Each structure stands twice: as structure tokens, then as C-alpha cells.
Amino acid sequence: MALVPLALPAAAVALDPAWLEPPAADALLAALLDDVEWEVHRIRLFGRAVDSPRRSCWIGDPHASYAYSGTRFTPHEWPGAMLPVRARLQDELGIDFNSVLANLYRDGRDRMGWHRDNERELGSRPVIASLSLGARRRFVFRRRDEPARKHAIVLGHGSLLLMAGDTQAAYQHALPATAKPVGPRINLTFRRIGPEARG
Ligand SMILES: [Mn+2]
Helix, strand or coil: CCCEECCCCCCEEEEECCCCCHHHHHHHHHHHHHHCCCECCEEEECCEEEECCCEEEEEECCCCCEEECCEEECCECCCHHHHHHHHHHHHHHCCCCCEEEEEEECCCCCCEEEECCCCHHHCCCCCEEEEEEECCEEEEEEECCEEEEEEEEEECCCCEEEEECCHHHHEEEEECCCCCCCCCEEEEEEECCCHHHCC
């Protein structure tokens, strides 16, 4: 398969529904369920700190630290199972991703509300490569200047979603809860943290 651009005006989004073959995706999902230290992150919502409604882990090179709701996070070490994915992304996209926010949606109740991936360390036009493993879930975009119009896609096992250009500037995204009985989903969002965040 290959990355196919989505028709989202003012954004740069592309999807490869089968970036990883099912056996490779199965193996990576099983490894990461075991190997990642899944934590509850505190996030800011309307100015208040609340528990994020999913499990997460911040992973990256030692210098790729990250300020988040006033706290500076030192990244966890790369699990071995992620290294071939990082190398392949570098090879195919020419981007040296130095960090990953890994997210675990344990079942259909875990979710993420409307937000943008717009932390200052990412720069103004970040490239984010998002690999999905496990349960198929709906992922929704809405334009910030036209929030009533939503664009939903389905992110399945082994799919790769690329968000670049003005996607974060122009759109919010969300992963809604679902009442369907679904198993766990892991989402690896590869990012490049800029030098302004180092130190
Ligand atoms: Mn996000």
C-alpha cells in the first residue's frame, strides 16, 4: 500500500491503511502491551489539570525532553520493538523522529477529546506519523474555523496516518469513545522535538 492524501482543505493529511502487514502489526502490538510502562498522564482541560482518559508513555532520545502542562518530562527509553519502525519511517519519509507519544486505549471507553498536537517544541508545522495497532477506531477532524463540519476516518490495525503542513494550525482532532465491544488499541505518534526544547 501507499500513503493516499485525504481531501481536507488547508491540511496535509495522508493515510496508508496497510503500512504494516497484519503479522508484523500483531507482533508489535503484543510486544508494546508488555514492554511499555503505561501511565496516566495529567492533561490541562479548560485550564484544569485532569487525568487523561487513556494510558500513555513518552518515549524518545535522551535530549528530547518535553514540557507538558508545566512539567518537563524526560523520555523513557525506546523499546526494542519500536526501533525498526523508527528506522523505516526515517527511510521512507526522510525525517529523523526523535520521540514518540505512545497511547493505549484499553477498550471503547478510553478516548481523547478535541485537541491539537501543538506543543511549542514541535514547531509551527510539525510532521506527525501516527501508527495504529489493534482495535479499529474512528478518528475525527474538525476545522477550527468551521467546527460543525467533521471529517471522520477509521484507523485500523497497521495503518499509518501522516499529519503535516498546516494540519495542526487549521484542525483539531479527537478519538471518540465507542459503545462497540472493542479490544485494546495502541497508537504511536512519532514526532520530532526541536532543538529549542533541549537542555
Ligand atoms: Mn493528538
